[in-house]
Amino acid sequence: MVKLNKIYTRTGDDGTTALVAGPRRPKHDLRVESYGTVDETNSVIGIVRLHxxxxxxxxAMLFRIQNDLFDLGADLATPDTGEALSYEPLRIIETQVTRLEHEIDALNADLSPLKSFVLPGGTAAAAYLHLARTVSRRAExxxxxLAGIEGEAVSPAALKYINRLSDFLFVAARFANNTANSGTSDILWVPGQNR
Incomplete structure (x- = not known):
C-alpha cells in the first residue's frame, strides 16, 4: 500500500522526477508526459462522475476505470528495463482490457446505430466524457x-487498454445522452451545414 507522509520533497526542483524504477527523468520526458496525460484523463473522469x-x-464503471488508470500510471512509471526488481511491478493485464470490452458492449446494446459522426455535447456528463475521450487519445x-523509441518499453496490454478506453468513453457519452434520465439524444454532425 502507498504511504504518503510528506507531499513535497524538493527533489523535483531541478526539473526531474523519479520513476518507480530507474534513473530520474526530466519532467518533459515522453514517459512522464504519457503517465501525466493518463492522470489528466483520470481527473476529467472525476469531473464526469459529478454528473x-x-x-x-x-x-460504477467509471470508478473502476479511475482505479485502472492509476494502475496504468504505475505501469508506465515502472519501465521494463530487463533488470530484476525486488518486487513485482504493477502492470495492466488482459482481463482489464476484456472487462472494458464487455462494458462497451453493455452500454452500446440499446443504442441506435450511428448514421453520422457525433458532436461533443448534449448532457454535461456526455460533454465531459467526450473531453475525457480526447485526453485519453492524446495519452494513447x-x-x-514512447513504445516506438529504442530502449523504451510499453506493454501491449497497456496499449490495448488505452485504446479501448477511448472507445468506452465515446459509447459512454452516447449512453449518457440517450439514457431515460437525461431526455437528450446525440448531437449529430451535419457535413457542410454552415457553408
Whole structure:
C-alpha cells in the first residue's frame, strides 16, 4: 500500500522526477508526459462522475476505470528495463482490457446505430466524457510514440487498454445522452451545414 507522509520533497526542483524504477527523468520526458496525460484523463473522469450519480451502472464503471488508470500510471512509471526488481511491478493485464470490452458492449446494446459522426455535447456528463475521450487519445498517441523509441518499453496490454478506453468513453457519452434520465439524444454532425 502507498504511504504518503510528506507531499513535497524538493527533489523535483531541478526539473526531474523519479520513476518507480530507474534513473530520474526530466519532467518533459515522453514517459512522464504519457503517465501525466493518463492522470489528466483520470481527473476529467472525476469531473464526469459529478454528473453520473443518477446513472449507477455507468458511474460504477467509471470508478473502476479511475482505479485502472492509476494502475496504468504505475505501469508506465515502472519501465521494463530487463533488470530484476525486488518486487513485482504493477502492470495492466488482459482481463482489464476484456472487462472494458464487455462494458462497451453493455452500454452500446440499446443504442441506435450511428448514421453520422457525433458532436461533443448534449448532457454535461456526455460533454465531459467526450473531453475525457480526447485526453485519453492524446495519452494513447504519447504511449505509442514512447513504445516506438529504442530502449523504451510499453506493454501491449497497456496499449490495448488505452485504446479501448477511448472507445468506452465515446459509447459512454452516447449512453449518457440517450439514457431515460437525461431526455437528450446525440448531437449529430451535419457535413457542410454552415457553408
Amino acid at each position: 453520473t450519480t443518477n446513472m449507477v451502472e455507468l458511474d 498517441r504519447q504511449m505509442v510514440e
